[in-house]
Amino acid sequence: GAVVSQHPSRVICKSGTSVKIECRSLDFQATTMFWYRQFPKQSLMLMATSNEGSKATYEQGVEKDKFLINHASLTLSTLTVTSAHPEDSSFYICSATQGASETQYFGPGTRLLVL
Amino acid sequence: AQSVTQLGSHVSVSEGALVLLRCNYSSSVPPYLFWYVQYPNQGLQLLLKYTTGATLVKGINGFEAEFKKSETSFHLTKPSAHMSDAAEYFCAVSDDFGNEKLTFGTGTRLTIIP
Numbered sequence: 270g271a272v273v274s275q276h277p278s279r280v281i282c283k284s285g286t287s288v289k290i291e292c293r294s295l296d297f298q299a300t301t302m303f304w305y306r307q308f309p310k311q312s313l314m315l316m317a318t319s320n321e322g323s324k325a326t327y328e329q330g331v332e333k334d335k336f337l338i339n340h341a342s343l344t345l346s347t348l349t350v351t352s353a354h355p356e357d358s359s360f361y362i363c364s365a366t367q368g369a370s371e372t373q374y375f376g377p378g379t380r381l382l383v384l
Numbered sequence: 385a386q387s388v389t390q391l392g393s394h395v396s397v398s399e400g401a402l403v404l405l406r407c408n409y410s411s412s413v414p415p416y417l418f419w420y421v422q423y424p425n426q427g428l429q430l431l432l433k434y435t436t437g438a439t440l441v442k443g444i445n446g447f448e449a450e451f452k453k454s455e456t457s458f459h460l461t462k463p464s465a466h467m468s469d470a471a472e473y474f475c476a477v478s479d480d481f482g483n484e485k486l487t488f489g490t491g492t493r494l495t496i497i498p
Contacts, residue, residue, distance in 0.1 A: 273427060310393070312488040313474070362427070373486065375420070375427035 271297045273365050275376035282353055283384055290348045290379045292363030298343035299365035303373065304336075307360040319346055353383040386411045386477050390489035398497045403447075403462040405492050407475030410456065417458040418476040418486065419449055428474060434458065445469070470496045 272295040282288050292302055301320050305313040317333075319325040319340035327333045335357075337349040346365075350357055360380050364373040391406040409415055416435050420428040432443025439451040445468075449460045458475060475489040 278425075310490065312388070312490045313486075314488075315485060318485075364428075372430055372433075375422075375429070377425060377427045 271295075271365075271367075271372075271374040273299075273363065273374045273376040275361075275363055275379050277379060278377065279380045279382075281382045281384065284354055285352055287349055287351045288353055288381060290350075290361055290363075290381075292346045292348070292365065292376055294344045294365045294374070297365075297367055297374075299346075300343065300368050301366045302340055302346040303364045303366075304338060304346075304348050305362040305364070307362060307378075313362060316348075350381065353381070355383045357381065358383045386415070386479055386487045388475050388477050388487055388489035390473075390475050390492050392492055393490065394493045394495065396495040396497055397465045399467055400464050403460070403465045403469065403494065405460040405473050405475075405494065407449075407458045407460065407489060408456055409458060409475070409477045411477055411479055413479045416478040417449075417451060418478070419443065419447070419458075419460050420474045420476060422472040422474065422491075424471075431460070431473075465496050467496050467498065470494055 274293045276291045304316045307313045316331045317325045317327045319338050321340050321343050325338035340346040360378050362378040364375045366373050387410045389408045418433045419431040421431050422428045432441045434441045434451045442448045447462045472491050472493050474491045476486040
């Protein structure tokens with residue numbers, strides 16, 4: 270089956286620093302990738318949708334200047350949390366799909382802790 | 385706006401017993417419904433999905449779910465629980481004919497008692 274990886278799996282950083290999370294589709298080309306955030310005991314919340322070669326579409330309430338998304342190739346998307354603060358601590362999950370109406374394949378998630 | 389409610393954040397069943405995980409949804413348009421499973425330290429995996437047609441949907445690992453429009457429900461069942469079924473289960477809804485913009489429930493952690 271299709272495999273999506275994320276790196277790192279866990280990251281701890283100081284407040285004010287930036288953190289980059291990578292999402293890779295290992296055995297297929299992902300035309301669309303999604304970024305979700307999950308707080309403890311809450312559901313996954315879609316943050317943004319990115320299509321290869323174009324700007325990401327952010328959900329309402331998600332700061333695009335704070336959560337920078339780049340989808341430069343068909344197998345890699347990155348999420349950069351800029352000037353991270355403790356309230357950004359969360360579980361970030363990406364998913365990828367080969368096209369419209371196709372199944373989303375999810376990565377294992379990245380746990381971010383901002384001190 | 386869509387929403388998903390999963391009743392019971394934790395469910396425990398004995399090995400061999402019936403598994404029933406509840407999911408109710410709210411949608412202003414005919415929904416597309418999904419169940420995902422997440423094993424520890426792994427990504428979400430699609431169990432099954434309902435788009436159109438037959439309301440009883442069969443998925444992997446012996447799971448099935450039935451779409452009941454009148455009850456706005458999409459409960460997940462398995463006749464006989466196995467130890468390997470222990471995981472977190474998420475119900476999700478989409479109002480698109482694709483899988484974009486999934487709205488997830490808060491998840492149900494299934495524990496299997498030997």
